[in-house]
Amino acid sequence: MITNEYVEGATPLDPDELAGLKYKHITTRGQLDELEQANIVTGLLWLKKSIARDDVLTSNFAMDLHKALFKDVWTWAGTFRLTEKNIGIDPYGISVALRNLLDDLSAWIEYKSYPPVEAVLRFHHQLVKIHLFPNGNGRFSRIYADIVAEKYFSIPPINWGGRELDKITQIRKDYINALRAADGGDLSIIFELYGCD
Secondary structure, three states: OOOOOOOOOOOOOOHHHHOOEOOOOOOOHHHHHHHHHHHHHHHHHHHHHHOOOOOOOOHHHHHHHHHHHHOOOEOOOOOOOOOOOOOOOOHHHHHHHHHHHHHHHHHHHHHOOOOHHHHHHHHHHHHHHHOOOOOOHHHHHHHHHHHHHHHHHOOOOOOOOHHHHHOOOHHHHHHHHHHHHHHOOOOHHHHHHOOOO
């Protein structure tokens, strides 16, 4: 069983979610992070083959992406969460909120509603705010946002800070503070942090 050692901003897992861990010998958050990172590398290989898909702006793609990133670690990878968390909307509203966000994003792309980096950051923030899955939401949301940046806005991925976001660092603190400010309606911090003009 994994000990309850969470970095700031990480979502604690309930016992049923923890039971979905495929490797029962994992006992620390650090071990879990390493295992998940190895799966993410595999998931990114899947992504290279899948980015040409026509359904990138659909719930099915979102679930497929999360599954590709975490299926070797969690039995529930790619399945929307069913429990309340310290962050995120009511689990029963997840599918509707995601569909609305993807519809909004489609409109932002079509009508050029925001500058590209701003649109990508808005999309990322809303994905994190919805908090679709029991675990891996930040990493999933950053990867999904980077897909959108490249595929629909023809801009390079955002420089999120790499693996430093998985540890207690100033980079992570700044990222979490920017997301919290955005939750309160102030997106200026996340825009400034990630180079949005």
